[in-house]
Amino acid sequence: MAEDTADQLKPEVEPTSRVERIGTGIVKFVENQLPPAHAKRYMRFYDAVQSNLGGKALEISNKLQPTIAKVAQLAGWGTTVAEVALTAAALYGGVQLVLHPELIGAGLGVVKAAGVAALAAGERAFRYVAFKAQVLGTRVENVWDKLIHPDQGIPRGPNRPDMPGVPMPIIPVEPAPGGLPGGK
Amino acid sequence: MEDKLRAIVTRIEASTLSQEDKDELYRTISEGLQATVWPVLLKYMPKEELEDLSKNPGKVTVESYAKLIEDTIKDGVALKEIEGLMVEVLHEVDAALDKEMPHE
Helix, strand or coil: CCCCCHHHHCCCCCCCCHHHHHHHHHHHHHHHHCCCCCCHHHHHHHHHHHHHHCCCHHHHHHHHHHHHHHHHHHHCCCHHHHHHHHHHHHHCCCCCCCCCHHHCCHHHHHHHHHHHHHCCCCHHHHHHHHHHHHHHCCCHHHHHHHHECCCCCCEECCCCCCCECCCCCCCCCCCCCCCCCCCC | CHHHHHHHHHHHHHCCCCHHHHHHHHHHHHHHHHHCHHHHHHHHCCHHHHHHHHHCHHHCCHHHHHHHHHHHHCCCHHHHHHHHHHHHHHHHHHHHHHHHCCCC
C-alpha cells in the first residue's frame, strides 16, 4: 500500500472503551493483511461503476450469484463466505445492497442486524469513499473516524464534519431461490 | 469459517456488553470480513479487461462488470484467498475478545 505520513496514521481519538479497542485492533489487522492495492489509474473504473451501476445491485447480484455459488460448491465453501463475497463484490463495486435475512448464513444473522444499520441511508457514500481509501492506501480507520457519525450511522463529508450526508435510497434484495450451497 | 463465526457471535451475545456495544462489534466484524474481498479481487482481475474498462468508462455495464468479477473468481483461487483472509480476521477477533473480555 502507499505509504502514509505519521500525521495521517495517527488517529484523532485514541480508543478508550474495550469495544473501541477491539474494533481498532480488527481494522489494523485487516489493513496489514490486505494484498497491495492497485494503482490510482483504476479510479476511473471505480467511478464508472459508481455512476453507471448505481441502483442495479439486484441485477448484479443475480448475475454473480450462479458463478459464486458454483465456485463455492466446487471449493466446498460454507454459505457465509460465499454470501459475504457476493455482498462485498456488489457493494464494493459501488453498488448499494441491503443485506436481506435470507441471503445471510445463520452465523451472520446477528451481524446482519448491525450490517443493515450500517447500510442505512448514506452508507453507500461511505462505502465508496472507504473503498477508494483502501485502494489508495489511506488508512480506512481515519476514513471511518471522519465520515461516520457514531450516533446516526450517516456519513459526513470528509472536510465538513458538521454536514451530514444526504440519505441514499435503499434497494431491497430478493432472496436467492434455494439459497447458496455449502454450509461448512 | 462459519463455525468460527458462529462461536464468536455466541460469545458476544453471552457477554455483558450493552446491545449498542454488541452492534458496534458486529458492524466492525462485518466490515472486516467484507474488507478482505475487493483487494483480493483486484489482485486476480484479468488486467487487460480491467484496463479496458478503466480507459473506457462507458463500457462499464452490469454485464461487463459481472463478467469481470466472474472471470476473476471462476477458477476459485481468488475466493480461496478471500476465505483465508476471512478466517484470519476471525482469529484476530477471537484474540481481541480474549484480551478485552477474558472472562466472558
